[in-house]
Amino acid sequence: MESKQTSIMQKEIFEEPAVIKKLTETYITPDGEINIDLPEKISNIVIVASGSSYNCAAIASPLVIEYADIPCDCEYSSEFVLQKKHFVTPDSLYIFVSQSGETSDTLNAIKAIKKEGVKTLCITNAKDSSMWKLCDYQILSDAGEEKSIASTKALCAQIFCSILVILKILSQRGADISGQINTMRRLCTYLERIIMDSDKIKDAAKTVAKYENISILGNKNYYPVAKEGALKMKETCYLNVMAYPFGEFMHGHVAVLNQTSIVIAIIDEENAAFAQRNLEKIRKNYNPKIVCITSVQEVKAGDINIYIKTKRKTKAIFGSLLTLQLIACTMAGILDKNPDSPKGLTKVVKD
Numbered sequence: 001m002e003s004k005q006t007s008i009m010q011k012e013i014f015e016e017p018a019v020i021k022k023l024t025e026t027y028i029t030p031d032g033e034i035n036i037d038l039p040e041k042i043s044n045i046v047i048v049a050s051g052s053s054y055n056c057a058a059i060a061s062p063l064v065i066e067y068a069d070i071p072c073d074c075e076y077s078s079e080f081v082l083q084k085k086h087f088v089t090p091d092s093l094y095i096f097v098s099q100s101g102e103t104s105d106t107l108n109a110i111k112a113i114k115k116e117g118v119k120t121l122c123i124t125n126a127k128d129s130s131m132w133k134l135c136d137y138q139i140l141s142d143a144g145e146e147k148s149i150a151s152t153k154a155l156c157a158q159i160f161c162s163i164l165v166i167l168k169i170l171s172q173r174g175a176d177i178s179g180q181i182n183t184m185r186r187l188c189t190y191l192e193r194i195i196m197d198s199d200k201i202k203d204a205a206k207t208v209a210k211y212e213n214i215s216i217l218g219n220k221n222y223y224p225v226a227k228e229g230a231l232k233m234k235e236t237c238y239l240n241v242m243a244y245p246f247g248e249f250m251h252g253h254v255a256v257l258n259q260t261s262i263v264i265a266i267i268d269e270e271n272a273a274f275a276q277r278n279l280e281k282i283r284k285n286y287n288p289k290i291v292c293i294t295s296v297q298e299v300k301a302g303d304i305n306i307y308i309k310t311k312r313k314t315k316a317i318f319g320s321l322l323t324l325q326l327i328a329c330t331m332a333g334i335l336d337k338n339p340d341s342p343k344g345l346t347k348v349v350k351d
C-alpha cells in the first residue's frame with residue numbers, strides 16, 4: 001500500500017483473513033454446527049457498545065431482525081447508562097461488544113442492566129477481562145492482540161462472532177443453516193482477494209486524500225459500515241468525515257456538497273437502482289467527485305468504482321468495511337500521519 005513505512009494498522013488489516021479463518025475453525029465444526037453457548041430461549045436482543053464496537057452492534061442488529069426474526073436494538077454504552085428504563089423480559093438477551101473488555105462506558109452499562117437480572121453475553125477480544133467475568137455468556141473474538149488505536153481486525157472478528165450468534169439461534173430452532181455456513185467458510189478467501197487486488201483502493205485513497213469535505217453513504221447494514229469508514233478517517237487523518245444513510249442524505253444534508261467535495265457510496269444489489277438514481281441527481285446538482293464501493297459489477301456510477309463482487313450480503317458487509325479501512329490507512333500514509341498513535345486518543349477509554 002501507499003504508506004511510506006508499513007503501519008501496525010495496515011499489518012492488522014492484512015491479518016483479517018487469517019483471523020476469520022481461525023474463527024471459522026474454532027466456532028464452526030466440520031459438521032457445520034456452531035460451537036458457542038447461548039440461552040435456549042431468546043425473546044429479544046439489545047446490543048450495547050462504544051466506538052467501532054458500536055458499529056458492529058449497528059451492523060448486526062438489522063441482521064438479527066432479518067435472519068433470526070427476533071426484535072433487536074443497538075445502543076451506545078454511554079447513552080444506555082443514562083437511560084431511565086430498559087425493556088426487559090425473562091428471555092431478553094443483552095449483548096455487550098468490546099475489543100478490550102475494559103471500556104468504562106460499556107462496563108457501566110453491564111453493571112446497570114445486571115441489576116435487573118437480565119441474561120448477558122459479551123463478545124470480546126480479551127479473555128478474563130472485566131466484561132468477560134461480569135457476563136453470563138462469553139464469546140472470545142480472538143483476533144490476537146490489537147495494537148493500533150484504530151480498531152480494524154478486532155471489529156472484523158466481532159462482526160463474524162455476531163453472525164455466529166444469529167446462526168446459533170437459527171440452528172437451535174432446527175433451521176437449515178448450511179448455505180450460510182458455506183458463505184462464512186468462504187469469507188477468508190474473499191477478503192484475501194480484496195487485499196491482493198487493491199490497485200483501485202490505492203487510486204481511491206489518493207483521490208479522497210485531496211478532499212476535506214468527505215461524505216460516506218450507505219443503506220441499512222452499510223450505514224454503520226459507512227460510519228466506521230468515517231471513524232477510521234477521523235482517527236487516522238484528522239478529517240471531519242460524515243456518514244449518512246443514503247436516502248436521508250437527500251433530505252437536506254446533500255446541500256453540503258460542491259465541486260470541492262467527495263462522496264463515497266456503498267452500493268449492493270438491494271440499493272443499486274435507488275443509489276444510482278440519487279447519485280445522478282447529486283452529480284447534476286453539485287458535481288462532486290464520486291467513489292463507489294460496490295458488490296454489483298454493473299454499477300458504474302462513480303469516477304472510481306471499486307468492485308467487491310459478491311451476491312452475499314454478509315460478504316459484502318465485510319468487503320466494504322475492509323475497503324474503507326484500507327482507504328483510511330492508505331490516506332493516512334499519503335497525508336503523512338501516523339495511523340497507529342493518533343493524537344489525544346488511547347486504546348482503552350476509561351472514566
Ligand code: AGP
Pocket residue numbers: 050051052053097098099100101102103106149150151152235346347348349
Ligand atoms: C476504534 O477505532 C476506536 N479506537 C474506539 O472507538 C473503540 O472502538 C471504542 O473506544 C471501544 O473500545 P472497546 O471495543 O475496547 O470497548
